[in-house]
Amino acid sequence: MDYALLMAAFAKNGAQPGWSGQRLLHECLRQAIREGTLAAGTRLLASRVLARELGVARNSVLYAYGQLATEGFVSPDRRGTKVSFKPALALLPEPPLTLRTGLSIRAQSLASLPVAPELSAAFAPGVPALAEFPLTLWRRLLERSWRGLSAAQLNYGEAAGEPTLRSAIADHLRAARGVVCDAGQVFITDGTQSSLDLCARAFADTGDRVWMENPGYGGALAAWRAAQLSVVGIQVDGGGMAPTAADWRRQPPKLIYLTPSHQYPTGAVLGLERRLALIRQATAAGALIIEDDYDSEFRHDGPPLAALQGLTPDAPVVYLGTFSKTLFPALRIGFVVAPATLAPALAALLSRSLPRGRAADQLALAEFLRNGHFSLHLRRMRRLYRQRRDALVEALESRLSDVASVHGASAGMHLALRFHDELRLDDARISSLALQQGIVAPALSQHSVGGRAHGWRGLMLGYAQVPVEQMGELVMRLEALIRV
Structure with a gap:
């Protein structure tokens, strides 16, 4: 002062x-x-x-x-x-008109997007079992990283991220996801939203067309709208994104964004045949695929499918990943894997626009990966999430099978409860009532993309953070709202 x-x-x-x-x-x-x-x-x-x-x-x-x-x-x-005096909170005066309308047209276009609800309650999607994270170990790794930092590392770091972490991520992706890359293609970001914003700036111009799954991920929609791209919603069925010949002919894209490992929000998994077809068609159209490998680490039934990025030589794919779901959201570390042909240009762009820091966090994460702690944690979480998935599916099928069906339970950290009678059951109203009771269950109907209608009505239910013993009581409360 x-x-x-x-x-x-x-x-x-x-x-x-x-x-x-x-x-x-x-x-x-x-x-x-x-x-x-x-x-x-x-x-x-x-x-x-x-x-x-x-x-x-x-x-x-x-x-x-x-x-x-x-x-x-x-x-x-x-x-x-x-x-010692604490003033009473006063109501802020209504802002003058010039301030209320002072946002850019780009920013105002985001006002219609849904606001993320409280993320700590059941059944909030995408929230890991935070109580199971090895916090003591992580503190030890962080302390070791800070002790090893030099004075020079307190300055801005490399725009692409710490080389040690980039190398560790590349090694992990080659072994675990079949991604074909080296450390020079890996770029550290502040999470998936940061990666999406980067892709929008780096790989598209104002007015370019981007395809998205419909229903789809609101965070991606916000990134494309903010970059003033033309968004087209592509139908999602039980097997994931399903573009038609007419889509390719009438509205060829510059970018194609999708979540093939566990589609957000329906939970569909894109099969191998569709993956290969999408790569062929994108190559022919000169389009770039943005593969958000959401929830790929948690496959509960059947063998995992390799990432699109490594399915064919020189696939036109930018691969996105994050540690927010596998470790904890507050870590705020994600990454982009660029095609080898685009990596030098992306590195040059970042060096001019995005200085990077938080060296200690990145070095601790690199050690977490290198020393096998990450793989061990994933194995533990897979077992835990499978148990919680099983408990939720059992409760849903025993109490609600006559009015809804479960989709997307074979992988990930959430599933979709799809209503049979889409006209009678208003998922937005049920979701709102659930939120009033402290239950987060986003409505599938609220995830429409590109102004196109879609046939999904129901609720998203994240189960990773919900103990098995609570599943039955929570489903009973949802049932009461659905059967009103």
């Missing part, structure tokens, strides 16, 4: 003529406390220090502090004087 600046502003705008220096200081501090400029808990400067800073007698400061204490605004203790 710059007290001299505070005093100068008050003397100009709030002081009355003829006030003494003592009263001027007292009134200035009282107004700052009442308005919250000096918040409750703030420790005021020592009287000698403040007197020297303001160029006034110390007695003037002692008088002001004494008056404030008498009025209950501050309380003295052995360490000095602390603000």
Whole structure:
């Protein structure tokens, strides 16, 4: 707090003529406390220090502090004087019209998108079992990383990310997902949303057409809209994105975004035949596929399918991944794997626009990967999530099989409960009622893309963070809302 600046502003705008220096200081501090400029808990400067800073007698400061204490605004203790008054919250005035309409057209176009609900409650999609994360081990790795940092590493790091982490991710992806890459193609981001924004800036121009699954992921839709791309929703059926010949002929895309391992929100898995067909057709159209490998680490039934990126030589695929779902969301580390032909240009773009930091976090994650902790954690979570998936499916089928069916339960951390009678059951209303009871169950109908209707009506149910013993009671509460 710059007290001299505070005093100068008050003397100009709030002081009355003829006030003494003592009263001027007292009134200035009282107004700052009442308005919250000096918040409750703030420790005021020592009287000698403040007197020297303001160029006034110390007695003037002692008088002001004494008056404030008498009025209950501050309380003295052995360490000095602390603000004790907490102003009541006042309603903010309605902003002037010029401020309400001051957002860009791009930003205003995002206003219609749904706001993410509270992410800690059942059945919020995409939330891992945070209580099962090996936090003690992670603290130890972080402490080791900080101890090993040099002074130079406190500066901005390489825009592409720490080389050690990029190398560890490349090794993991080659072994676990069949991705064909080296460390030079891996670029560290702040998570999937950051990766999507990067792809929108780097690989498309204003007005370019991007295909998305319909229904699809709202975060991707926000990224494309913010970049002023033309979004086309492509039908999703039980086998994932299903573009028609007419789609390719009438609306050929520049970008194709999809979540093939566990489609968001329906949970469909894109089969091998469709994957290969999509690569062939995208290559022929000169389109670039953005493969968001969402939930790929958790395959509960049957063998996992390799990533699109590695299915054919030189596939036109940008691969996105994140550690928010496998480890914890607050880590905020994701990555982009660019095709070898695009990696140099992307590296040059990042070096000019995106300095990177958080070296300690990245180095700790690299060690977590290299030393086998990541693989061990995934194995534990696969077992746990399978148990929780089984409990949820059993409860749903025993109580709601006559009104809804389960989709997308073979993989991932969420499933879709699709209503049989899409006209009678309003999934948006049921989702809203559930939220009032502390249950997050997003409506499938709210994930439409590109202005195209789709036939999915029901609820998304994330189960990774919900203990087995709670599944039955939560499903009973959902059943009561659905059968009203």
